[in-house]
Amino acid sequence: MGTFSENLIFIAVLVNFIRNTVSEDEFIRLGIWCFSFHLEYKPRHTSEKICSEKGGQLIMLDSDKKIAVVRKYIKARGFTSDLNLQKRQILLNSYHRIQDTVNYGERFCRMYKNYRMAKPNKITYIPNKKLRVNFLENQRANLTTPTGFVVEPSSITGAGLGAWAKKRVRMYTVIGEYEGEEHRNEEFISQYQWTIPEIEQTMSYYIDAASPAKSNWLRYVNCARNVHEENLKPIICDGLVFYMTSKDVEPDTELLVWYGTVYGKHFGITRIHPSDELDLKSTFYIRVNYSPQASDSTLDSFNSHISNRPNSSETNNGMLNKTYFGMLDSYRGGMWKLVLEKNYSYFSDDGLHFPFICEYNQNICLNSHN
Structure with missing residues (x-):
């Protein structure tokens, strides 16, 4: 067996290899759905543009089954170990x-x-x-x-x-x-x-x-x-x-x-610091979209949580008035949780940068080289 340091290096290389096997041009069929997983950190508008240019959109979490399939794939591929702490540290410093x-x-x-x-x-x-x-x-x-x-x-x-x-x-x-x-x-x-x-x-x-x-x-x-x-x-x-x-x-x-x-x-300005809302130290986030009209149990529970928050339509920059609004799926300590992605541009220029998932119809998947 190798030394402890050699084993750490091997694990790091393996994780990077697994991540790199999913490129931004690769379509993944999971059950009845078709996705591409993007591990590069991008702001929301860029994420949406990349998905659109490939003929899709940011993934829409509209059922428990879809959530379970995606989360299982993300965890199995080791994506949750990527926290990009270097970029987050800038925001943590500003919060301090x-x-x-x-x-x-x-x-x-x-x-x-x-x-x-x-x-x-x-x-x-x-x-x-x-x-x-x-x-x-x-x-x-x-x-x-x-x-x-x-x-x-x-x-x-x-x-x-x-x-x-x-x-x-x-x-x-x-x-x-x-x-x-x-x-x-x-x-x-x-x-x-x-x-x-x-x-x-x-x-x-x-x-x-x-x-x-x-x-x-x-x-x-x-x-x-x-x-x-x-x-x-x-x-x-x-x-x-x-x-x-x-x-x-x-x-x-x-x-x-x-x-x-x-x-x-x-004046149309929202001042919310990410550190007041998100754990920037040890939680993995990936950008998604979400349908508050979904009927599955997990999403019903989340809808109830959002609707019970005081002044939610104001505190979330009007997102709750839309049929679909910005979401992040988070993972920490073996637990997944959906959280709102609010307007953090006051502190982060074009908004926070996160990895993201694109979703496509089956025709795009069938016509791909995958």
């Missing part, structure tokens, strides 16, 4: 940075509550520029812009004015308190308002910076469209809202913050 920013924001809030405006030197804080005695009321917001920052046209088409840094600003710098009118009018929705939850009451109130005469320069900070643009984090603390840099900001960079789920939806 987000958590670090959240923790630092909480630290700032504790310090603020203890010291109020007499902030300790360890916390970098940039206050508003002091207003002159006489000024035009509608210029108040712009006039509060501190040195090193300007209000100029936004880089985002149609966004109007934006707030820009003209100097380098270190990460975790609090650049001021968001000012505006306070109200409790739940029917009035403004893109300039932040919701302040009441801890001891059921009603929330709002800080609304819609009026330039009653707000400050932070009203001009626009909504980030992706994690690359996002460089500010809102900190809701003691009934107030502060903006803190979530990364180092270079000179001539527009300041952009995530507005939150409600306003993000208004």
